[in-house]
């Protein structure tokens with residue numbers, strides 16, 4: 392059995408260790424690290440995007456994504472057990488100054504109706520919801536994978552109301568497992 396519980400559990404193979412030791416390196420800040428550059432180019436091509444950026448941790452990626460997509464005082468829709476809410480030491484508040492609109496998902500997955508309900512709540516003084524977070528795979532729900540149709544539907548419900556979406560993806564082994572399971576890498580990306 393291969394334990395994919397976490398990238399802190401999986402061990403690099405000797406081939407991976409060798410590749411790391413022999414990798415060409417350079418000043419990444421100046422865009423001169425050939426290995427990082429190759430990775431970014433490969434991922435952008437794989438996902439059909441203009442560009443990609445390597446970030447060394449998922450917590451950092453989540454913080455940056457939330458900050459880029461929102462302004463302080465706005466709100467983000469997320470599942471009650473999601474990582475950004477429960478396991479990032481309040482990063483949503485610290486880095487982005489946003490409030491969570493918590494929805495109760497089934498195994499980490501919520502519905503377009505739940506999204507629409509949150510987005511149609513009215514009131515002058517309510518924070519405006521500008522972001523929806525889908526955790527893929529969902530950590531606290533046991534590594535559950537969003538069914539593609541459901542992911543498409545919740546993202547569509549958000550986009551129809553001009554709300555941005557982020558799909559948090561964690562650790563290459565787990566992400567690969569998701570994409571292999573569904574063989575739908577590009578289609579998953581296209582939802583977001």
Ligand SMILES: Cc1ncc(COP(=O)(O)O)c(C=O)c1O
Pocket residue numbers: 397447448449450451453474475526527528529530559561
């Ligand atoms: C959904 C999710 N986001 C963020 C993280 C944190 O990852 P990192 O340790 O790379 O910051 C995890 C870790 O398992 C996770 O499952």
